[in-house]
Amino acid sequence: MKMYKTIIIEDEQRIREALSIMLEMTAPDTIQIVAYAQSVEEAVKLIDRLKPDLVFMDIMLKDGTGFDVLQQITFNSFHLIFTTAYEQHAINAFKYSAIDYLLKPIDTEELKTAIERIAVLQQRVLEKKQLNELQTNLNKTPDRIILPTQEAMYVVRLDQIIRCETSGSYTTFFLIDGRKIMVSKPLKNYEDLLEPPAFFRIHQSHLINVNCVVSYSREGMVQMTDKSFVPISRGKKESFFKLMKYEM
Structure with missing residues (x-):
């Protein structure tokens, strides 16, 4: 069974700790947490240095956004799951853009499903058009x-x-x-x-x-x-x- 080197990017300690515990409970043989990041700068350095297989990333960080991280990294061959507290309009934006996400507070079963889903995905890099569509859709009614x-x-x-x-x-x-x-x-x-x-x-x-x-x-x-x-x-x-x- 493949073990996924995982980085959690989240600026709230309570949520970082909760997600870590949930991952240890739901996928102990699949997920290996190798680092945590709280800021854009820290996230970029860790991703480029550790080259993870999987990244959980909050959209809103204390010094920027998850989009800022994705624009600055040089290594991008990993599975990405956004975590968000956004309401229904933004959730639809994720769906329209075909980008994986987990809604806070994170549900254990939805987390388990998300991890199972990445095992069958061949695509490990978000295409630029997806990110562009997501950013556009977050600011308007998607068309x-x-x-x-x-x-x-x-x-x-x-x-x-x-x-x-x-x-x-x-x-x-x-x-x-x-x-x-x-x-x-x-x-x-x-x-x-x-x-x-x-x-x-x-x-x-x-x-x-x-x-x-x-x-x-x-x-x-x-x-x-x-x-x-x-x-x-x-x-x-x-x-x-x-x-x-x-x-x-």
């Missing part, structure tokens, strides 16, 4: 989403999404320009981000952009602008028809 695949990170405007279709633990995004982007996450992961009135979960396997609806029938089929037909589940018919009347 774009990052879709991570094995090949690349795709930045997609929300109004370019026609529909999403899920199959098992995979979701395919169908875009206005004809592209299909498949991500290895179930549709549930995106349902909270693609919300009414612009988007609607019309079926267990389908979520649609209502602005891309061409027609719909009382029998329960919707035609989209990409000429596809999407079924309306029985339990969603009433709310979908009400939404479309409101939109129209």
Whole structure:
């Protein structure tokens, strides 16, 4: 089993100690804490010197931010999990940017899940476009989403999404320009981000952009602008028809 050299970057001692104890309890055979940092300057020096496998980093530090750390380091081949006390708007910014995070106070089960997730990730370096999107999304209502695949990170405007279709633990995004982007996450992961009135979960396997609806029938089929037909589940018919009347 791989042991991850880990640095915790957090300027509150109470939170540093709590996270350390939780890591020792949940992943004693996986996590080796090699250092702690409280400031941007200290974090940059430790990361470049120790070359960790995993970094837990608070966004707000006493002399700057986690973004300042990422801009100054020369070694960046590590898994990164932000820790944040931000509210729902900022949490959505993380989700839109496809960046891993833990919400304070940190939940033990969510911490365990985050550690298990890094074991299957090939990507160890946050791409600049992800960080740029996160910083942008923290300051406004997000209008774009990052879709991570094995090949690349795709930045997609929300109004370019026609529909999403899920199959098992995979979701395919169908875009206005004809592209299909498949991500290895179930549709549930995106349902909270693609919300009414612009988007609607019309079926267990389908979520649609209502602005891309061409027609719909009382029998329960919707035609989209990409000429596809999407079924309306029985339990969603009433709310979908009400939404479309409101939109129209």
